[in-house]
Amino acid sequence: MSEQLPTTFDPAKIEARWYQHWEEKGLFRPERPDAEPFTIVNPPPNVTGSLHIGHALDNTLQDIVIRYERLRGKDALWVVGTDHAGIATQMVVERQLEEKQDKRTNYSREDFIKKVWEWKEESGGTITRQLRRLGCSMDWSREQFTMDEHFTDAVLKTFVDLYNAKDEVGNRLNLIYRDKRLVNWDPKLKTAISDLEVETQDVKGSFWHFKYPLEDGVTLADGRDYIEVATTRPETMLADMAVAVHPSDERYASVVGKRVVLPITGRRVPIVADEHADPELGSGAVKITPGHDFNDFEVGKRAGFAAGEMLNMLTGDGDVCQTADGLVPDEFLGLHRFKRDGTNGARELVVERLKEAGLLIPHIAKTKKGEEVEHDAEPRTIATPFGDRGGVVIEPWLTDQWYVDAEKLAAKPIEQVRSGEIEIVPATWEKTFFNWMENIQPWCVSRQLWWGHRIPAWYGPTIVDRSDRGEGERDLVWDFSSDDVVIGTSQPCFVAETFEEASNLCEEYFRKHGFTRPIEFREVTDLHVGHLIPTSGDNRIPLRRDPDVLDTWFSSALWPFATLGWPNDTDLVQKHFPNNLLISGFDILFFWDARMMMMGQYNMGQAPWPKLYLHGLVRAADGAKMSKSKGNVVDPLGLIDQYGADALRFFMAAMESQGRDIKMDDERVKGYRNFATKLWNATRFCQSNGIGASSTLAAPEARLAANQWIIGEVQQTVEKLESAMADLRFDAAANTIYHFTWDRFCDWYLELIKPVFAEGASETALEETRAVAGWVLDQILVMLHPFMPFITEELWHAQGELAGTSRAEYPIITAKWPSPRAEVSKAATDAIDWVIDLTSNVRSAKNELGIPPGTKLAAFLPEASDLASNTIERSSAAIERLARLTPLTLSEAPSGPAMQVTAKAGNAGDVFIIPLEGIIDIGEEKARLEKALAASQKEAKSLEGRLGNANFVERAKPEAVEKAKADFAHHSAEAERLASALERLG
């Protein structure tokens, strides 16, 4: 930039430009075939998504790491892509159809999916554009999508492999299997969901007590002819199949094995003994609805009901349907399970009918006045399950679904975390991880959706033996008549990656069962019932593919290797798997991280990464969780517009201490914008003084104390930064570079070297200082680059142009990480520390005495330490400029009122005498000295006390005793000095 930089840094002017430059030049993925690889994968955001503040945090941290490793010369790869997000995406597209009074079911499955793809092409790029605005240096050239062809191959292969997996002796492990059991069913989305997608919320509800009449002639021990049961879900009584009591409950011992006659349906159901019934609770008897309650399902199984026998009284929409025994009265059919949109449902009608029949036991409540009032039910807070996407109450529903045996897959990851093979940072999450993994339940992976990876399973016809009818052949029949209720397990199922392979499996199966005719197959999607008629029509055998798709997390679990090209053994997989680190929010520890561990282990035989970093949530300024419904969502793009991406990123880094959520604080973001401006202006200062780019990685030769000192400071900063990064302490890393830049470089170094640029300074000094200052600024830019990529790139180039060495071909994003390799003399650093101490003390004293800071004061130093005399000789200009002591005389001060100011030199100090005649009221100086004296005395006394404690001297660490002694010596000398100074003032 030959033109002068403007005074104020305007992020908007440079961000887009540099991002485009990096991307176009392929700098996110520089060619480094021989370098050590470093790999992270981005948690793929939903393709429907837009960037929220949590993404901003997550991606900032990852970008810091990847830019840092890239600068350190690694072959750094940050894999990026988006997730097809089955439910979420399908919902978005369905909602759009609804807006046009249209709906999904007006389309064929194929056409609908085509629409989703179209939508993805149109709008799926939102979040990736926004990630670019944040400055994320991902490898876009290999952008992934979980439904890309190669990714789909990986998903299908994994599914088939898990299905076919066998142990050493060839027994099927059933790592994936189909089972009929209760699932969490979302009646709004009409799909099964996994346990993790269920959110339990406390809801105000009611607790009803009913009488279930005992069958004729049966009574309880106390003579009652009914059993009292209580429930929060009366509507499910239409599908009750038993009443359970505790085996040891005396009250009911006589009726176990007898039956009750259920009201409304008249169904006679057994009274069973089961541990599940808690005698302490309510009446001790509990109604059992195995088809609509998880506990009851288990009780039902124990009572001897097969899953297929368990009554179902609800449709997938949550409406009442007829049970298999046909006992649900007509008036209930078609009602919703409970009140919805103000219309009563089955729940309300059941209560009404029972009340009419005198079978409702009212709840007696007392008013404040002590009067007894009857209510239909007892009010109660009920922990109610909701679907996290659909937002409606989950219905346990009996269906056939595909399950992953997570318990088997979890074993190895548990071991890996326990052994440290996988490190979780912060480690406090390990317990949570173990707690979940060790109690893990089968993972329901099938979803009744259209958008997603279709399950690679085909169902074939059932073989029916017709030999009894003299046909001498077996026939095949099929019933593909329903899409709502998934096909029964009775039909043979063939799991394979393709239809052809499934056909082969099917043929094998038929041959094994004595089917001898020539066989051809066809894949059917239509719904119909039929049987093979050998002589007419299309006699190819139909195979129907499972209509369901897989849980989105099933595919994203493969992300660390499928994105690299697995299962094809590509170079990328070789080089970049396992990844080096995973950064994710703790909220997806179970959803994603744990599943990656399982699938990484299963498919690749090892952990997907050795380290897992979990960060917290970004909360609103008041500490509340951000949510659309609360309207407290902070848009990261708004912050970028206002303060720049660099400031937002730096905020995220500086606030990211391990194990804590981040509270949003705009003022702080603004503060980091100010920091950027500060750096911007420091660079302007350098520009205007002929300070430019450095051509060396190692620190330039330096003889001047200030230059040596700053080189030493850079060295320390690099070390601190590296150590913070190694520990993934983003806050410490950010603060290190922040304070070095502002406090050390801007506030002291630039001030120290200003005299060099004054007229009359030596040419050698000027040259050296320019070289050092330019080098230091370069190091700052590189160290800061991972945090603030845009401004550092801009200033990097501003530096280079001035020095006449164009950096057009050498951007900072691929620059080299600092490696000062410098020897810094202690004498030099001591000298500058001395100047800084002196300056601060003079300024402080002046301030307290009300002397204007600009005032130049004459000073006398009667007894100069070696450090003092050398420093005064070599750095007089700096002392004059900063401390404003001039003239400075190395001799006794003339008599008269004066103030004393010290500069620390070793344990002692140099005491400057500054005459105050005509400058200030002596009283003020006396007050100042008295205050300092009191402080010194207090310190000295406290230390004296400690040193007087025999226990301390004997038992404390020797270093601690030494330090206490030294501190005591220092403070008592200081007190003495101040006391005599006071005395002199009179």
Added chain:
RNA sequence: GGGCGUAUAGCUCAGUGGUAGAGCACUGUAUUGACAUUGCAGGGGUCGGGAGUUCAACUCUCUCUACGCCCACCA
């Protein structure tokens, strides 16, 4: 019911077995070339309560209190 986390300056947060730090806010002050999106100086905390271990506790242990989160089938 189980598990975890957090309580430090007005606010948001770091931190260490030897008697506390940052940013913002606050107070005073400074302005003719890097920067008022600034400089300089300063005030402010018995580190949630209690007990214990220790020569020494804000730091380790126990306990209490408050708040938050996760998991769990109470009909």
